[in-house]
Amino acid sequence: MNKESSKTKDLEIDALASLVSSFFKTKIGGDEGEYLSGLTRLLSERVASGSSYLLPEEANEIFVEWKSLPAIGNDKDDLPLVCTPRGKLYFRRFYEYERQISEILNKRSDRVLPNVSKSAEEFFKEFLYSMVDSDQALAVGAILQRDLVLLTGGPGTGKTRTIVAMLAAYVNENPESIVALAAPTGKAAFRMRESVLQTIKQLQLPVPVGQKVIDSARATTLHRLLGSKIGSVDFIRNKQNLLPYDLVIVDEASMVDLPMMAKLCQSLREETKLVLVGDADQLSPVQGGAVFNGLVQSSQSNAFLPEDLPAMNVFSDSATLSKSDDPLTGNLVQLSNVHRRNDSISNAKFGELCDAIKEGRSDDVISIIHSGDECITWISDLNDPQLDVLIRHEFIELSMASDPAVALSKIDKFRILCANNEGRYGVSHWNQKAENQLSDNESRILPVVIHVNDYTVELFNGDDGLLLGSGAYFQSEEGVRKIARSRLPKHRIGYATTIHRCQGSEFNKVAVVLPPEDSKLLSRELLYVAVSRAREKVFLVGSENSLIAAVNRSEQPKSGVLDLLMDS
Numbered sequence: 001m002n003k004e005s006s007k008t009k010d011l012e013i014d015a016l017a018s019l020v021s022s023f024f025k026t027k028i029g030g031d032e033g034e035y036l037s038g039l040t041r042l043l044s045e046r047v048a049s050g051s052s053y054l055l056p057e058e059a060n061e062i063f064v065e066w067k068s069l070p071a072i073g074n075d076k077d078d079l080p081l082v083c084t085p086r087g088k089l090y091f092r093r094f095y096e097y098e099r100q101i102s103e104i105l106n107k108r109s110d111r112v113l114p115n116v117s118k119s120a121e122e123f124f125k126e127f128l129y130s131m132v133d134s135d136q137a138l139a140v141g142a143i144l145q146r147d148l149v150l151l152t153g154g155p156g157t158g159k160t161r162t163i164v165a166m167l168a169a170y171v172n173e174n175p176e177s178i179v180a181l182a183a184p185t186g187k188a189a190f191r192m193r194e195s196v197l198q199t200i201k202q203l204q205l206p207v208p209v210g211q212k213v214i215d216s217a218r219a220t221t222l223h224r225l226l227g228s229k230i231g232s233v234d235f236i237r238n239k240q241n242l243l244p245y246d247l248v249i250v251d252e253a254s255m256v257d258l259p260m261m262a263k264l265c266q267s268l269r270e271e272t273k274l275v276l277v278g279d280a281d282q283l284s285p286v287q288g289g290a291v292f293n294g295l296v297q298s299s300q301s302n303a304f305l306p307e308d309l310p311a312m313n314v315f316s317d318s319a320t321l322s323k324s325d326d327p328l329t330g331n332l333v334q335l336s337n338v339h340r341r342n343d344s345i346s347n348a349k350f351g352e353l354c355d356a357i358k359e360g361r362s363d364d365v366i367s368i369i370h371s372g373d374e375c376i377t378w379i380s381d382l383n384d385p386q387l388d389v390l391i392r393h394e395f396i397e398l399s400m401a402s403d404p405a406v407a408l409s410k411i412d413k414f415r416i417l418c419a420n421n422e423g424r425y426g427v428s429h430w431n432q433k434a435e436n437q438l439s440d441n442e443s444r445i446l447p448v449v450i451h452v453n454d455y456t457v458e459l460f461n462g463d464d465g466l467l468l469g470s471g472a473y474f475q476s477e478e479g480v481r482k483i484a485r486s487r488l489p490k491h492r493i494g495y496a497t498t499i500h501r502c503q504g505s506e507f508n509k510v511a512v513v514l515p516p517e518d519s520k521l522l523s524r525e526l527l528y529v530a531v532s533r534a535r536e537k538v539f540l541v542g543s544e545n546s547l548i549a550a551v552n553r554s555e556q557p558k559s560g561v562l563d564l565l566m567d568s
Contacts, residue, residue: 023080028070035063036071039081043089046558053088053560075099086563094289095560097262101291102564104265108148108274109331109565116144120173121314128165131203134318136162138302139333140169141315143275145308146331150253151277152296153335154354155532159277160195162335163249164213166275167196168205170247171212177246179216182225184255186453186460188504190475192251193219221460222250222260223453226267233259237267245272252504253278258289258559279532281358283503283525284555294559300326301334327565349373350538357528362551369540369547377539382424382513390539391416392437394509395495399444404473405480407445407466415507416496417530419521425513427496434495447494448472449501454489462501464494499530510534514542517549524554 024036039062043054059066066072067087073079075095082095090098124140132140136158142149143166151166153159163181171177181196183189196217200210225243227236237243248268250256253276256264268274280296303322304312308330312319322329338351349368353376356364369378379387394414401407416434421427438444450463459465465474472488474481499512512530515521527550531538540547 024071032069035066036069036081038062039066039069039089043081043091053084053090053094053558056087056089059089084560084563085567088560088563090560094258097258097289098291098560098564100262101258101265102561102568104268105148105274105561106327106565106568107270109146109328111147113145113147116141116311116314117173120144120169123172124169124315127203127205127209128168132161132165133158133335133337133339134316135302135333135335135337136165137316138312138318139335140165141312141319142331142333143170143273144173145311147271147273148331149273149275150292150296150299150328150332151275151335152280152301152332154279154281154338154358156338156351157335158337158339159251159279159335160192161199161202163251163275163277164196164199164203167213167216167249168203168209170273171216172206172209174246175208175212178244179247179249180225180243180245181217181219181249181251182222183219183251183504184222184260185252185462185504186221186450186458187462187464188252188255189219189221189460190463191504191506193217219251221453222256222264223460224455226263228453228455235263235267238263239266241267242269243267243272244269247273247275249275249277251277253292254280254282254290255285255503256292257285258291261289261291281525282529283500283523284558289559291559291561295328295562296332296334297556298562299328299332300324301332303332304330325566327562327568350375350534353538354528354532357524357531357551360524360551360554362548365547365551366544375537377537379539379541380543382541387511387541388433388437390511391434391495395434395438398447399438401445404445404466404468404471404482407468408473408475408480411447411464411466411494412505412507414509414511415494415502415505415533416511416513417499417502417533418496418513419499419515419519419526421498425515425519427492427498430496430513431493435493448488448491449494449497450488451490451492451501457483457487457489459483459489462504464505465491499526502533503529505533506535507533508535509537509539511539511541514540514546514550517543517545519546519549522546522550522553524551527551 024033028036039059042058046054067083071079072081072083075082080092082090082092128140139151139162151162181192183192200213276292278292280293284290284293300322302318303320305322309319309321353368356368369376398407398410401410416430418425418427418430446467448465448467450459450461453460463474465472470485471482472485510533
């Protein structure tokens with residue numbers, strides 16, 4: 001989480017804790033009011049770390065009989081705090097969010113669909129079989145036979161190709177269906193649309209099916225899909241005003257926080273298929289509630305009930321028999337074949353680094369970065385002169401571009417990634433460092449990153465653009481889009497950006513600036529996201545101790561949705 005987001009979030013949590021604490025002291029008072037105030041503070045801290053519950057052992061340190069305190073009840077009681085049968089404590093609002101999600105997912109995971117038609121099998125064998133690997137083929141079979149599919153995979157595993165194959169199989173079987181593709185941010189939505197269109201060109205689909213997939217690939221943000229209300233946390237689309245779609249596919253689902261996931265689920269018609277796609281090893285949402293990551297990392301992938309296996313074997317031999325009582329059996333498909341690593345020896349080594357980080361193997365991480373591979377460079381000293389040379393070399397083409405169109409084609413060539421915004425290790429410092437290196441060109445084009453969603457000018461948090469003179473320029477489906485600089489929403493110079501904000505993006509090369517080893521920002525997930533943003537090369541900037549600390553510290557996703565699914 002960047003410092004600015006963290007500060008805002010801490011203020012919101014403090015306000016919530018203070019409000020509830022004041023209520024307890026006023027309405028209840030005495031020792032019980034004090035105990036409830038203490039529990040509220042601990043619970044608020046858990047919300048800050050991505051969880052909406054408090055573990056019993058921590059509560060017992062405040063008051064052993066905490067479950068009997070006033071204001072704490074079960075899910076049926078009209079009380080501000082909820083204690084579940086598993087002994088977890090929630091603010092009621094967060095409990096309701098998780099309950100709503102679990103109920104909606106449970107209905108879809110349990111629904112029995114008709115057998116796949118012969119025509120669907122023939123279409124798959126003729127047009128898709130040779131274009132997908134065994135896990136991707138499993139996802140195609142799943143979308144035809146399930147109303148809920150969770151698709152997960154790391155960089156290079158072909159998630160976009162799988163989405164296109166799933167879409168093709170689905171629209172071939174359901175030509176009159178209405179499909180929506182969405183992502184949490186404008187940039188992720190734009191990349192989803194571009195990747196889908198690029199992949200379609202590689203597939204030899206029948207013209208009607210290909211055109212239907214193209215028409216369906218108009219990806220949008222979740223906020224726009226649901227219809228934002230100015231000045232409100234609610235949306236136009238809700239359980240009283242449902243979305244019209246037959247299939248909704250959400251990319252970068254690991255970035256979707258608990259309230260947004262609940263509001264999306266509530267807005268779906270009962271018969272709507274839902275597909276959630278993402279990398280469950282990435283960072284949890286900034287606003288907490290790691291629904292996708294929590295479900296994926298706690299469930300068995302590519303596993304099906306005995307009665308479902310014959311139908312899945314028509315599509316893929318990677319389907320296995322479920323060995324656990326998992327409520328998501330048959331709904332979770334994991335892609336494991338990393339196609340991008342097959343391009344070169346360097347990419348293979350790069351993939352090994354991602355795997356070692358993801359699996360917490362710090363010794364292997366250190367060994368890999370010392371291997372001398374050309375796609376990985378380690379710079380241990382932040383004052384190393386080669387950093388200045390690197391920054392100037394990588395940004396000079398962008399800075400000296402002859403026009404905005406050329407500059408926009410260079411904008412994803414290189415990016416500096418930081419854990420936070422301020423200080424020596426932060427975005428502001430490294431943006432200034434880059435500006436100093438390029439200051440001899442006064443008419444240079446400046447990269448910018450948008451920091452808010454602004455629907456009046458169709459710009460969204462995380463969008464990359466350029467400043468030149470009185471204009472700002474951005475990529476769009478129609479080409480280069482220009483808006484007046486005076487209309488530009490809140491933004492920052494974009495030579496450097498936070499790791500959280502770059503989630504869902506890719507760059508040819510990245511320089512990852514690691515904070516000191518004692519920084520609370522360091523985590524395995526943060527490092528994994530940063531390194532996996534690079535297509536070709538990564539520069540790791542920081543001490544060996546910082547690297548080891550990051551790999552060894554994991555932020556396990558915390559979500560109670562799976563518990564509620566198991567209890568339903």
